[in-house]
Amino acid sequence: MHIGLIGGIGPAATDFYYRGLIDRARATEVPLACTIAHADVREMSKNLTGGNPKRQAEIFADLIARLKRAGADVAAVTSMGGHFCINELLPISLLPLVHGIHAVDAGIRKSGLRKIGVLGFSFKAGTDDLRESPMVDVAQALLGRGYKLRIYDPALNLAALVGANKRVIDTKMPHLASLLHTDLASRLRRLGPSDDLPEH
Numbered sequence: 086m087h088i089g090l091i092g093g094i095g096p097a098a099t100d101f102y103y104r105g106l107i108d109r110a111r112a113t114e115v116p117l118a119c120t121i122a123h124a125d126v127r128e129m130s131k132n133l134t135g136g137n138p139k140r141q142a143e144i145f146a147d148l149i150a151r152l153k154r155a156g157a158d159v160a161a162v163t164s165m166g167g168h169f170c171i172n173e174l175l176p177i178s179l180l181p182l183v184h185g186i187h188a189v190d191a192g193i194r195k196s197g198l199r200k201i202g203v204l205g206f207s208f209k210a211g212t213d214d215l216r217e218s219p220m221v222d223v224a225q226a227l228l229g230r231g232y233k234l235r236i237y238d239p240a241l242n243l244a245a246l247v248g249a250n251k252r253v254i255d256t257k258m259p260h261l262a263s264l265l266h267t268d269l270a271s272r273l274r275r276l277g278p279s280d281d282l283p284e285h
Contacts, residue, residue: 086118086158086159087118087119087120087155087156087157087158087159088106088117088118088119088120088157088158088159088160088161089119089120089121089122089149089152089153089155089157089158089159089160089161089180090102090103090119090120090121090122090152090160090161090163091121091122091124091145091148091149091152091160091161091162091163091167092121092122092123092124092163093123093124093125093126094124094125094126094129094162094163094164094166094167095126095164098163098164098165099121099163099164101163102161102163103119103121106119118156120152120155120156120157122148122149122151122152124144124145124148124167128141128144129141129144129166129167132144132170133166133169133216134214134216136216138169138170138172138173139170139173141167141169141170141173141174142170142173142174142177143177145162145167145170145174145178146174146177146178146179149178149179149180149182150179152180153179153180157180158180158181159180159181159182159183160178160180160181160182160183161182161183161185162174162182162185164185165185165186165189165219165220165223166218166219168184168185168186168219169218169219171184171185171186171219185219186219186222186223186226189223190223190226190227193227193232194230198232199231199232199233200232200233200234200235201227201232201233201234201235202234202235202236202237203220203223203224203234203235203236203237203238204237204238205220205237205238206218206220206221206224206236206238206241207220207238207240207241213238213240213241213242213245213246213250214250215241215246215250215253215254216249216250216253218253221253221254221257221258224236224258224264225257225258234264235264235266236261236264236265236266237265237266237267238265239267241265243261243262243265
């Protein structure tokens with residue numbers, strides 16, 4: 086299978102996906118066919134903050150068309166942040182899409198773990214922007230299935246949230262404060278071999 090990646094949003098996420106594909110191909114001894122199309126993270130951020138998922142989906146769809154012409158059989162958006170327009174992208178994509186949120190959900194269910202740690206919750210590292218953050222939807226889905234969550238995001242200060250950013254949490258996750266933890270290092274040091282996540 087020839088895999089097409091929409092990369093650049095950001096480069097570290099693209100590298101993570103690409104290295105994962107290389108490792109999987111090496112482990113299974115299946116030759117890797119992969120093409121990466123570059124997307125502009127600044128343009129994506131502008132469409133996110135401007136509340137324009139339709140425009141971003143059109144940009145991704147154009148890149149997916151290029152990936153298809155390059156021979157790709159399936160495409161993936163290489164960041165969770167990029168999934169803010171996934172519902173608009175699915176109907177117009179010329180290739181089947183790997184849905185990152187569904188893949189994370191399936192992986193967690195397969196693992197058998199019941200307590201999940203989330204490192205980073207906002208749309209972009211170092212900010213408190215929760216508007217259109219796919220992690221809000223991921224957290225909602227996990228909580229709805231009975232998982233216990235602990236969230237660590239040092240940039241997130243609920244008391245400082247205002248406007249549309251605050252409305253996201255008031256509407257979708259009014260209990261977020263009870264899930265946030267600020268001292269990640271000490272909790273990781275207390276992890277035992279049988280623990281998947283510390284309680285408090």
